[in-house]
Amino acid sequence: MEKQETSKICCVTGGSGYLGYWLVKKLLEKGYTVHATIRNLDDESKVGFLKSLPGAATNLVLFQSDIYNPHEFKHAIQGCEFVFHVATPMQTTDTQSSQEIIKAAISGVRSIAESCLQSPAVKRIIYTASVLGASPLTKDGFNVNSCTYTVSKTLAEKEALRYNGEANTNGGKLEVLSLACGLVGGETLLSFVPSSMAVMISQLIGNLSTFVALEYMEQLLGSIPIVHIDDVCEAHVLMGEEKEGIAWDKSKLVKMGFVYKYDMENILDDSVKCGRRLAVVVSLNC
Numbered sequence: 001m002e003k004q005e006t007s008k009i010c011c012v013t014g015g016s017g018y019l020g021y022w023l024v025k026k027l028l029e030k031g032y033t034v035h036a037t038i039r040n041l042d043d044e045s046k047v048g049f050l051k052s053l054p055g056a057a058t059n060l061v062l063f064q065s066d067i068y069n070p071h072e073f074k075h076a077i078q079g080c081e082f083v084f085h086v087a088t089p090m091q092t093t094d095t096q097s098s099q100e101i102i103k104a105a106i107s108g109v110r111s112i113a114e115s116c117l118q119s120p121a122v123k124r125i126i127y128t129a130s131v132l133g134a135s136p137l138t139k140d141g142f143n144v145n146s147c148t149y150t151v152s153k154t155l156a157e158k159e160a161l162r163y164n165g166e167a168n169t170n171g172g173k174l175e176v177l178s179l180a181c182g183l184v185g186g187e188t189l190l191s192f193v194p195s196s197m198a199v200m201i202s203q204l205i206g207n208l209s210t211f212v213a214l215e216y217m218e219q220l221l222g223s224i225p226i227v228h229i230d231d232v233c234e235a236h237v238l239m240g241e242e243k244e245g246i247a248w249d250k251s252k253l254v255k256m257g258f259v260y261k262y263d264m265e266n267i268l269d270d271s272v273k274c275g276r277r278l279a280v281v282v283s284l285n286c
């Protein structure tokens, strides 16, 4: 793919994960300079993999940052226009309690948002949320059956959105957007099946533990919204791109049953006729 040109610098937390890696690759292809964070810069397999991406030699800078030491993200955030907060703490050891993971997810978001406010170049944080947080059964993330992941994602998203509109040190306003993703699958650039894809195909591979996660999703949402990894990352990029002007949306009104009688042509025709009737539009007769 031909590399496009942009001078934008952005940060991707969790650059070596399933979504993060695909997003970093896409951003590099689009010509962005990417500050990607990973937990361990000594992990040659992850570092080597990231450095092998096209464009990485010139446009990728790696930073070591752990959500359990959230101040570490500030170096990666410095000088960036957009911060894609993709990383999330997962259960990695049996000794980690749910409360620890949930607390880390929230304080991670808080610390990243504070670093963004201290770094006036940052215009927007794009938080990778989960549709699980939108379930009516997970109000505030809590429900008798909610797993640690659901609670942490719901509360971390809330914390992130709390920073929307906060003033940075230059008096500018930080924007926080949240992208609630369904179950992601379709392809991977990793050499193993990512956990969400394992959940998606759990019935085919006969894996009961991942099937339980599928059932859990259905229980919370009434259905299982799925989405392709490429669309997810393309949507992230779109949310990081500044658009000139505002796209108006009339879909809510239409959904409520409103029918527009006049299209653009009718409106302009009628306006010209009216202008002629009131003698402010001169007939050109051409």
Ligand SMILES: NC(=O)c1ccc[n+]([C@@H]2O[C@H](COP(=O)([O-])OP(=O)(O)OC[C@H]3O[C@@H](n4cnc5c(N)ncnc54)[C@H](OP(=O)(O)O)[C@@H]3O)[C@@H](O)[C@H]2O)c1
Binding pocket: 013, 014, 015, 016, 017, 018, 019, 020, 037, 038, 039, 040, 046, 065, 066, 067, 068, 085, 086, 087, 088, 089, 090, 128, 129, 130, 131, 153, 180, 181, 182, 183, 184, 185, 194, 196
């Ligand atoms: N996949 C889905 O279906 C789906 C759906 C909705 C939302 N999401 C969200 O998308 C994001 C990425 O998910 P994924 O499917 O790509 O999962 P993943 O492959 O497991 O990636 C998780 C990422 O988080 C990083 N991470 C974990 N613990 C960390 C810590 N303590 N400090 C810093 N980084 C840490 C990992 O970094 P290392 O590689 O350095 O360990 C990895 O990059 C998550 O926020 C997830 O909630 C995913």
